[in-house]
Amino acid sequence: MNFFTFDVRKVFLAIVAIVLPLLAVNMQRKTEEELWFTKPFTWTSGWVQKGYSSFSSGVRGTTAMYIDLINIKVQNKGLQRENAELRAQLGSMTELKMENERLSKLLGFKQSSNLELLAARVIGHDLLPDHKTISIDRGTVHGIKKNMATITTGGVVGYIYRTEATTSQILLLDDRYAVIDAIVQRSRARGFVEGYARDQVRLRYLKRSDDVQVGDLIVTSGLDNIFPKGFPIGTVTSIDKSRYGMTQEVELKSVVDPMNLEEVFVVLNTQTAAALKESGL
Amino acid sequence: MKNHWLTALNIIGLVVVANVLSAFQTSLWMQVLGGFPPPFFWVIVLTYVILHRHVTEGVFLVYLFTLTLSAYTSLPFEQFLLTNMMSLVLILLIKNRIYWSSPNYFMLMVSTATVLHFFLIFVLSQFLDRNPLRSPELFSWTLSFLMTILFSIPIYRVLKWWDRVTDRDELAESTGGLVI
Numbered sequence: 001m002n003f004f005t006f007d008v009r010k011v012f013l014a015i016v017a018i019v020l021p022l023l024a025v026n027m028q029r030k031t032e033e034e035l036w037f038t039k040p041f042t043w044t045s046g047w048v049q050k051g052y053s054s055f056s057s058g059v060r061g062t063t064a065m066y067i068d069l070i071n072i073k074v075q076n077k078g079l080q081r082e083n084a085e086l087r088a089q090l091g092s093m094t095e096l097k098m099e100n101e102r103l104s105k106l107l108g109f110k111q112s113s114n115l116e117l118l119a120a121r122v123i124g125h126d127l128l129p130d131h132k133t134i135s136i137d138r139g140t141v142h143g144i145k146k147n148m149a150t151i152t153t154g155g156v157v158g159y160i161y162r163t164e165a166t167t168s169q170i171l172l173l174d175d176r177y178a179v180i181d182a183i184v185q186r187s188r189a190r191g192f193v194e195g196y197a198r199d200q201v202r203l204r205y206l207k208r209s210d211d212v213q214v215g216d217l218i219v220t221s222g223l224d225n226i227f228p229k230g231f232p233i234g235t236v237t238s239i240d241k242s243r244y245g246m247t248q249e250v251e252l253k254s255v256v257d258p259m260n261l262e263e264v265f266v267v268l269n270t271q272t273a274a275a276l277k278e279s280g281l
Numbered sequence: 282m283k284n285h286w287l288t289a290l291n292i293i294g295l296v297v298v299a300n301v302l303s304a305f306q307t308s309l310w311m312q313v314l315g316g317f318p319p320p321f322f323w324v325i326v327l328t329y330v331i332l333h334r335h336v337t338e339g340v341f342l343v344y345l346f347t348l349t350l351s352a353y354t355s356l357p358f359e360q361f362l363l364t365n366m367m368s369l370v371l372i373l374l375i376k377n378r379i380y381w382s383s384p385n386y387f388m389l390m391v392s393t394a395t396v397l398h399f400f401l402i403f404v405l406s407q408f409l410d411r412n413p414l415r416s417p418e419l420f421s422w423t424l425s426f427l428m429t430i431l432f433s434i435p436i437y438r439v440l441k442w443w444d445r446v447t448d449r450d451e452l453a454e455s456t457g458g459l460v461i
Contacts, residue, residue, distance in 0.1 A: 048304035
């Protein structure tokens with residue numbers, strides 16, 4: 001067989017299947033940059049997720065009411081119809097009451113802080129279990145931009161990394177691609193918080209001589225112009241000081257469990273607030 | 282003559298199914314079942330097109346799926362594409378040696394594809410990520426693996442039905458593989 005006789009179709013297929021993806025991977029691109037050709041699909045996915053979320057809320061409401069009605073029927077068999085209806089209403093109100101209490105707490109937090117906050121509902125998670133992102137039902141039409149901070153009453157959640165008209169995606173603080181400028185609250189030593197492994201975050205690039213102890217609270221430094229200064233990220237659980245290294249690595253337990261959130265706040269004015277603070281106004 | 286409109290309709294249908302199922306996995310599943318690991322619906326659809334399409338069409342569809350599904354994850358598009366393409370090559374290599382047309386075979390290949398994806402994502406992360414994956418979510422992957430196998434047959438039936446409706450021919454055993 002002649003060495004130079006080859007099937008052009010097969011060569012083309014091999015290029016498309018393996019060479020192109022390999023070239024694409026090797027091309028220099030910042031992870032936060034979004035490809036223009038994926039935009040329509042991101043937009044579509046946001047809408048589909050939002051649709052599912054609305055459907056789910058409706059179904060949950062109906063199911064909760066149905067279950068409550070069954071319970072009331074069992075408990076109040078002998079009671080008058082009027083009484084049963086009142087009890088049914090009371091049962092269905094429990095979920096609303098709990099939601100009301102949660103939202104009141106969030107509202108109180110919003111009013112007490114000087115930040116311009118936008119409340120958003122979590123509508124989706126990441127496709128892959130090793131990637132920690134969530135989708136919210138607010139987008140560019142609500143004033144959301146890329147790299148805006150997201151927080152909750154407990155502390156830092158993550159930051160916006162992809163936006164669409166009515167939905168956005170948040171890179172959670174425990175994702176491996178997330179980096180947050182942080183300081184030790186007690187000693188003011190500075191480092192970077194990164195997602196490390198399963199549900200773990202680490203404070204890295206902290207100087208070897210910096211003062212940090214187990215139990216210390218790590219807060220945002222505000223220097224990245226993304227997060228407001230002083231928001232809790234996590235508490236120190238262990239310190240790894242290698243024998244010859246210049247830095248020490250600190251393991252943290254995040255104050256917020258980002259995977260179990262239902263509502264978050266997007267900080268709309270961090271950059272303005274930071275600029276005002278610096279100018280002394 | 283083969284109706285090209287039906288072929289286009291078939292492809293659009295597959296992309297819609299992959300997207301609707303992925304949105305279900307990322308949104309509705311967590312709202313109903315909370316943190317319980319969901320099945321990887323996209324792996325099922327991806328395996329289906331790799332096994333039941335000619336290699337050229339399979340490569341095209343994997344590109345299309347990667348493009349649409351990358352909207353649901355923070356995994357960079359290029360890395361996702363490489364993972365899916367490597368899975369395609371490996372699955373076709375297996376198909377070249379062992380193939381029989383049945384739902385059981387499909388289930389077996391879906392489980393292989395799920396393990397391959399887990400393995401490829403982990404290995405590629407070691408080479409391509411600045412902050413590589415250190416301890417993967419093994420428990421979550423295992424449960425998702427089992428759930429994926431459980432859901433593979435019903436989805437296989439739906440996709441087969443869609444192929445029948447859009448007049449797609451059954452791929453002969455000797456074609457569609459990777460001839461090396």
